Amino acid sequence: MLLIKNGQVVLEDEVVHADIYIEDGLIKEIGKNLIKDEQVDVIDATGQYILPGLVDLNCELYDPGREHNEDLESLTEAAFAGGYTSVGVMPSTIPVIDNKVIVEYINNRVKLETKLDVLLYGQLSKGGEGRELSEIGEMIKGGIVAVTDGNVAFEDKNFFNMALRYCEMFDLPIILSGVEKHLKETAMLHMGHFAAISGLKSMPPQSEELLFARACMYTRYKDNKVHLTKVTNEDTVYEMKFTKQRQKSITTDCTAHHLYFVDVDIASFDTRFKVIPPLREKKDVDALIMGLREGTIDCIVSGHTPQSKRRKECEFEQASFGASTIETTFLASYSKLCVENGFTITHLAKLLSTTPAKILNLDDRGKLETGLLADIVILDPNKDTYINQKKFYSKAKYSMFDKMTLNGSIEKVIKRGEVVFSSQNNE
Amino acid sequence: MSKIDLISTEFFKKKDIYKILEVAETMRILLKGSSRNAPHLTGKTVLLYFPVNDTKTKLEFQLASEFLSASVVDVTTHESQLKNYQSNYDMANLIEQMRGNVVVSSTAIAGSARHLSSKISASVINAGDGYNENPSQCFDTLFLIKRYKGDIENLKVCLIGDVLHSNVCKSYIFALNELGAKVSLSAPSTLLPVGFEALPVEIHYQPEEAIKDADAIICLPLLDDFDEYKSYLPSINEYKKGYKIDQELLEYAKDDAIVIVNGEPKRGIEVSSRVDIINQTLVGEMTNNCIAVKMALLYLLT
Numbered sequence: 110m111l112l113i114k115n116g117q118v119v120l121e122d123e124v125v126h127a128d129i130y131i132e133d134g135l136i137k138e139i140g141k142n143l144i145k146d147e148q149v150d151v152i153d154a155t156g157q158y159i160l161p162g163l164v165d166l167n168c169e170l171y172d173p174g175r176e177h178n179e180d181l182e183s184l185t186e187a188a189f190a191g192g193y194t195s196v197g198v199m200p201s202t203i204p205v206i207d208n209k210v211i212v213e214y215i216n217n218r219v220k221l222e223t224k225l226d227v228l229l230y231g232q233l234s235k236g237g238e239g240r241e242l243s244e245i246g247e248m249i250k251g252g253i254v255a256v257t258d259g260n261v262a263f264e265d266k267n268f269f270n271m272a273l274r275y276c277e278m279f280d281l282p283i284i285l286s287g288v289e290k291h292l293k294e295t296a297m298l299h300m301g302h303f304a305a306i307s308g309l310k311s312m313p314p315q316s317e318e319l320l321f322a323r324a325c326m327y328t329r330y331k332d333n334k335v336h337l338t339k340v341t342n343e344d345t346v347y348e349m350k351f352t353k354q355r356q357k358s359i360t361t362d363c364t365a366h367h368l369y370f371v372d373v374d375i376a377s378f379d380t381r382f383k384v385i386p387p388l389r390e391k392k393d394v395d396a397l398i399m400g401l402r403e404g405t406i407d408c409i410v411s412g413h414t415p416q417s418k419r420r421k422e423c424e425f426e427q428a429s430f431g432a433s434t435i436e437t438t439f440l441a442s443y444s445k446l447c448v449e450n451g452f453t454i455t456h457l458a459k460l461l462s463t464t465p466a467k468i469l470n471l472d473d474r475g476k477l478e479t480g481l482l483a484d485i486v487i488l489d490p491n492k493d494t495y496i497n498q499k500k501f502y503s504k505a506k507y508s509m510f511d512k513m514t515l516n517g518s519i520e521k522v523i524k525r526g527e528v529v530f531s532s533q534n535n536e
Numbered sequence: 537m538s539k540i541d542l543i544s545t546e547f548f549k550k551k552d553i554y555k556i557l558e559v560a561e562t563m564r565i566l567l568k569g570s571s572r573n574a575p576h577l578t579g580k581t582v583l584l585y586f587p588v589n590d591t592k593t594k595l596e597f598q599l600a601s602e603f604l605s606a607s608v609v610d611v612t613t614h615e616s617q618l619k620n621y622q623s624n625y626d627m628a629n630l631i632e633q634m635r636g637n638v639v640v641s642s643t644a645i646a647g648s649a650r651h652l653s654s655k656i657s658a659s660v661i662n663a664g665d666g667y668n669e670n671p672s673q674c675f676d677t678l679f680l681i682k683r684y685k686g687d688i689e690n691l692k693v694c695l696i697g698d699v700l701h702s703n704v705c706k707s708y709i710f711a712l713n714e715l716g717a718k719v720s721l722s723a724p725s726t727l728l729p730v731g732f733e734a735l736p737v738e739i740h741y742q743p744e745e746a747i748k749d750a751d752a753i754i755c756l757p758l759l760d761d762f763d764e765y766k767s768y769l770p771s772i773n774e775y776k777k778g779y780k781i782d783q784e785l786l787e788y789a790k791d792d793a794i795v796i797v798n799g800e801p802k803r804g805i806e807v808s809s810r811v812d813i814i815n816q817t818l819v820g821e822m823t824n825n826c827i828a829v830k831m832a833l834l835y836l837l838t
Contacts, residue, residue: 186752191693300730300731301730302730302731302734302735303731304729304730305729305730305731305732305734305735306546306668306731306735307646307647308646308666308667308668308669308703308706308729309646309647309666309668311730342762377650378646378650378651419625423625423626423651424645424647424648424651425644425646425647425651426645426646426647426648426666427645
């Protein structure tokens with residue numbers, strides 16, 4: 110039993126000054142001047158925003174397989190520190206999540222070992238190779254919430270078409286990526302000025318647009334619920350703006366670091382900025398913010414891709430793609446969108462929590478309503494947070510935002526009525 | 537005291553470039569004398585890290601160090617080991633423990649010199665890192681141009697050839713612009729990286745336009761392995777028809793224009809057999825020039 114008093118409660122369309130009473134892990138009551146005389150823990154949230162717990166659509170879980178990058182425990186701590194209470198994870202484990210056994214194994218471990226809701230995505234093809242369909246129906250019985258091509262688009266058009274056709278049978282979102290496999294293997298930068306100077310191989314922005322347009326075309330007359338993840342490019346945003354008018358079922362997202370950084374930030378060959386899809390240009394950043402404002406881009410994801418330090422402490426060309434972002438995405442989005450660009454806090458809650466929950470068909474979270482899960486983030490807008498990568502909970506202790514000061518401070522994170530992160534403990 | 541590196545020519549100041557060229561001139565005179573030994577680097581160690589097999593540059597640096605009485609250590613690992621990210625990381629540690637004063641590095645990885653420099657306390661000379669930059673070779677050429685043309689300011693320098701696979705091209709553009717020269721560039725569109733438009737350089741697909749009134753023409757050589765060009769060019773024959781530097785093309789340049797090629801040119805493809813070129817190879821007087829520049833770099837960095 111928990112009572113949060115005097116907070117600015119961010120509801121779907123408005124912000125109200127109210128108290129929230131939590132019982133049995135659910136939101137029992139939202140109202141003014143709630144008085145509970147029993148033994149209730151009280152959190153005073155005067156002057157602070159109370160938002161629904163964040164839901165991530167694109168995060169990497171390397172457990173089992175590459176636990177040195179990130180394991181379940183460190184991901185849980187990192188996610189809570191970043192305000193995330195539900196995390197959808199890509200099937201980047203070893204073995205790949207492409208059958209029921211591995212789904213059940215990970216789900217059992219999640220149940221036993223962590224309080225975080227780790228939502229598994231199934232790989233559309235066996236081994237992620239894009240040749241044979243995996244057992245999608247079986248995996249759904251095991252408990253996956255979405256299927257995905259796993260951060261690399263399928264090369265084989267016929268297989269892609271067939272996979273989409275097969276998924277029509279299930280009411281499951283298909284999460285698709287805009288990165289070409291052969292580009293991921295050879296190129297590492299946005300095709301632009303910095304790529305020309307550095308002499309590194311680069312990815313043309315058109316390739317992303319092409320892949321996303323391809324996904325839209327193939328699903329035009331199908332009943333698929335397609336979600337295109339990590340839009341980075343200006344042209345893609347325009348393309349999606351028109352496509353979405355025709356195809357209402359398509360949703361898109363972008364990451365917070367693509368709203369902040371551009372390719373010239375890599376100028377000193379800093380491997381922290383080696384991410385996929387690559388950082389683009391200023392015009393692309395502007396287009397993304399416009400897309401978020403107009404609703405062309407539906408949500409923001411963390412794109413958390415932890416890599417071990419050794420994989421990052423080498424030359425740019427040899428470093429792995431990856432960014433440790435789950436702990437900074439919320440504050441970065443708040444600073445960039447709400448403080449700099451005048452987005453409302455309700456809009457931010459939609460981008461980070463309500464819409465992602467809706468995309469994954471999770472109707473028990475993503476909003477602050479009575480009867481829903483008591484997943485809550487308390488944000489203090491009057492404080493600032495100095496990002497220190499060494500203090501990260503994630504095993505990947507490097508960040509693009511290192512030594513930057515972001516607006517806002519995550520005061521408390523509550524998962525199913527239990528305080529799982531508190532800023533006081535952090536200091 | 538903070539160390540000085542030579543990694544890129546991008547932020548070089550005019551007076552620094554001229555200083556290097558002046559010292560190189562002194563070194564050249566020194567090399568002409570009967571005794572070639574000078575005591576400038578006595579007690580210092582120069583480490584040569586050349587995973588890329590660039591014998592000419594390596595030899596030049598080796599000779600330059602020995603003429604300046606430095607001890608030279610070759611720390612080159614085999615190129616195949618470099619593919620493993622660990623060995624570069626370990627190499628930096630090793631170099632740091634050896635406590636050398638200068639490391640000359642030439643690798644196939646863009647940004648490797650910068651990375652090395654961030655890991656060690658010795659100065660780093662970049663003798664080519666992948667397709668990024670090659671300032672040491674750039675100074676060789678600047679020295680040549682200065683010797684033949686007197687002053688570099690207000691000259692027009694034209695670069696012709698494979699821009700995409702050239703690391704020194706970017707070093708030229710930065711340095712020549714800082715010195716007040718005008719730079720023009722000509723290459724087939726597929727061998728010209730996207731994003732070059734933002735650099736202070738005139739770009740022409742037609743070499744005749746680029747070469748117009750040029751004082752110096754620098755040939756950016758093709759890779760030795762022509763198979764690399766299969767997806768970039770229809771054939772070497774077609775390249776040759778458009779971009780070979782021949783007498784006909786030189787009609788457009790100034791009468792006293794010089795043509796500079798690094799290494800042995802592919803005669804008949806890059807440069808016509810009849811054209812006189814100033815060849816920066818290990819033959820004749822040019823050897824002295826290149827070594828003199830390298831001596832100047834080593835001396836000024838320690």
